[in-house]
Amino acid sequence: MPSLAAISKIDFPFRTDQKEVKKYAKDFFAPSFPQVESMLTAFDHTEIVTRNFCKPLGYYSDLHSFQEQNAEYIRISLEYSVKAIENCISLAQINKNDVTDIIFISTTGLSTPSLDALIINKMRLNQNINRMAIFGLGCGGGVAGYSKACILAKANPDAVVLLVAVELCSLTFLRNDFSISNFIGSSLFSDGIAACLITGDNHVNKTKNEITFLATQSKLHYDSLDVMGWEFVDAGFKVLFSPDIPSIIAKNVNNDVTSFLDKNHLKISDIKNFIFHPGGKKVITAYEEALSVKGDFLKNTREVMNENGNMSSPTVLYVLDRFLTQGFENGYGLMSSMGPGFSCEMVLLQMSKK
The missing domain is CATH 3.40.47.10 (Thiolase/Chalcone synthase)
Structure with missing residues (x-):
C-alpha cells in the first residue's frame, strides 16, 4: 500500500504573539465596533499563543489592493514551497527527478499557470510530471490532498507523489472590511506550507x-x-x-x-x-x-x-x-x-x- 516517505513544514520568520495581534485588532476595529472591548475575548478563547504569519504584523495595517496581495501570495508561496519540497526530498533521500506526480492544494490565492507549474519550472523537476492543482477545499484540503496522493500511488506502484498544501490566510485580510466574520478571522487564521512525499509499493522508504x-x-x-x-x-x-x-x-x-x-x-x-x-x-x-x-x-x-x-x-x-x-x-x-x-x-x- 502507498506509504509516507517524508513530510516537511514551514515555520515563517514572522511568528507573532497572539497578544500583539489582539492589540492590533483592537486599534483597527475600534472605530467601527464600539463594543470591541467585549469582542476581544474571542482572541483569548481561541487559546492560540502564537500565529504563523508570512508577513510582519505592520504589513496588515496598510491598505493593499487585491492585485498587490495576490502577487505576494504567488511570490511567497513559490519561495517557501520550494524550501519545503527541498527539505522533504532530502528527508526522504529521493532524487527530485524521481517525482512522478505533484498535487498542489490552496484556497487563498490565484495563479494561472497554477503554482505547481511555477514549482516545476523553478526546481527544474521532471517535465513529464503529472499535475493536479486543486482550489476551493479550504480547511478540508490537507486530508483531501493526502487522500488523492495515496490514490495515485496505489494506482501506480512506481509513483512518487509530491503533495504541497499552501495557505496564506493573512494575505486575504481586507483592510476595509469591518464585518464580524473578518473580526473573528483576524483572531484565528494564519499561514502555513507543508510538503509530503508518498510512494507506491515498488519503493522502499528509508524512514524510521x-x-x-x-x-x-x-x-x-x-x-x-x-x-x-x-x-x-x-x-x-x-x-x-x-x-x-x-x-x-x-x-x-x-x-x-x-x-x-x-x-x-x-x-x-x-x-x-x-x-x-x-x-x-x-x-x-x-x-x-x-x-x-x-x-x-x-x-x-x-x-x-x-x-x-x-x-x-x-x-x-x-x-x-x-x-x-x-x-x-x-x-x-x-x-x-x-x-x-x-x-x-x-x-x-x-x-x-x-
Missing part, C-alpha cells in the same frame, strides 16, 4: 516510521453551502463562516467517523492516533464531546493550533508531522478535517515504528 494508506472517504453535507467559504468582492477574498460550525460538527462527526470505520470493520476504540485538523477551540471541544475517546486524544491537534493558529489546509499535515516527531502508538491512525461545502474528509492509516 511506516505510515501506510488503507482507505479514504469524502462526505458533502447537503444544504450547507453557506457554512464556510469566500465571497469574492472587488477588494479580494471576503471570509464567510457560520458561528454554527461547532454545533454542525458536534451533530455530524460521530456518524461520519463511525460509518467510515464500519466500512473498514473498525470501531473508534480501534484508532490509536487521531490526526485531526483543529479548526478552532470550539471545534476541538465539539470533536471531544462527540467522539468520547478516553484520554487527551487531540493533544497534538490542540498544540499545533496553540503554536500556529488555523493555517487552513496545511494544518492537519503539521499535526501529522507532530505525531512523527513527538511519537505515536503503533496501530491505526485517522486523519480528518472539515471544509467548505460543508464537507468531511477522512483517511485511514496504519502506523508503525520500524
